[in-house]
Amino acid sequence: MKERIVIIPTYNEIENIEGIIEAVFALPLPFDVLIIDDGSPDGTAQKVQQMQQKWGGRLILEQRKGKLGLGTAYLHGFAKALAWGYAYIFEMDADFSHDPKDLVRLYQACAEGQNDVAIGSRYIKGVNVVNWPMSRVLMSYFASMYVRLITGMPIMDATAGFKCYRRNVLETIPLEKIKFVGYAFQIEMKFTAWKYGFKVVEVPIIFTDRTKGVSKMSSKIFKEAFFGVIQMKIQSLFRSYRR
Template sequence: MSKALVVIPTYNEIENIERLVRNVFALRMNFHILVVDDNSPDGTAQAVEKLVTEYEDQLYILNRKEKSGLGTAYIAGFKWALQRDYEYIFEMDADFSHNPNDLIRLYNACRKNGADMSIGSRYVQGVNVVNWPMTRVLLSWGASKYVRFITGMNLYDTTAGFVCYKRKVLEKINLDKIQFVGYAFQIEMKFKAYLAKFKIEEVPVIFTDRTRGESKMDTRIISEAIFGVIKMKFKSLFGNTDFNEI
């Protein structure tokens, strides 16, 4: 059995999901995949269910009743992983903005370099983003700078969504107390790992914007991140960290 699980949330990713699944399974390392689908009306779940018969005991699907936010989808996937024997749990987008080949690099940062959490970082070596308009690059880069300043985390890409966790990190963080469901979810998970003094390593990657399907980004998600970070930092000053005993 594989010790590495890639959690991929989906909502209307029919144009990408089969190709992504096949790309991950073509890697020289044995990954398992859990697709967490939020009742996509375009048939994403049905496409994955067909693939499950082809990749038995490698590919799994968790069907949810409605679109409830990226953070809750990942938390559902993390809980599913923790009920099983996975030691390395990954976050990955379904739209090919994250290169499947980089999964191995994130894994090696944890398995070989001793990191507890590795981040596919767009900004640790300059700005490595392809196909984004300059306004969005500046927004994302500026958001990471802002979060770094407010929280004190020594990370260049605080909003990255391409991550590998060792099991013990997810066991330590009380997933039921994660507050944010959108863009700020990524920040909150890194901040909790930082507060728990886990070793975090940034792995430089090239982020390529989707060429198929539609982006899920909206202004509410950005607002959550901007104001949520201040609230999150304020809570931490009073020792409210929401950790489990492990």
């Protein structure tokens, strides 16, 4: 069985993609990288293809036509990673808001700490966010409080997108039933793993806002998360979570 793969969705990340891939491959533990590119017009996929000449099978590129959403990119990546036999499957952004060095800590939290899901958490030890305006910090922090209130899920950073899964988590969750595609996807995956009784741990990280490229956050994504949490909670009352 293969050990570790990092899934990185991209759309117009030409300014960051080479650096983030090189940073992952420079880690003391070997990680493979799967880039899911949604037809970036800026040449992101072409840059990855050039880098494949250097890194060979450790760097994998999946190209999709059109901007299909964060959630569907990860679901596509999960299916591939499971089929290829990886034991630990990671989510990470391409823009350096997640420090690649923390991948090792997330892995250790699962492999050595006997956890099933490890979350890179901005809020488990205070508020660890750099370069965000206060309005966005407050929106993100109170969004996680809102999720905890509605769902009862004991996770401080409910919207975090920096995670490690043991493969049995993704094999157990019926991924075809995951409905959301924006940041609500991150909430739904955590909630579902928790409802199935998997052991979830938060690992403190420092989140640094991107310095290159453009954020993909929008009011539509925020609304999906806000109203989706209520819908998700109601639907969970009529669903079995037996492993």
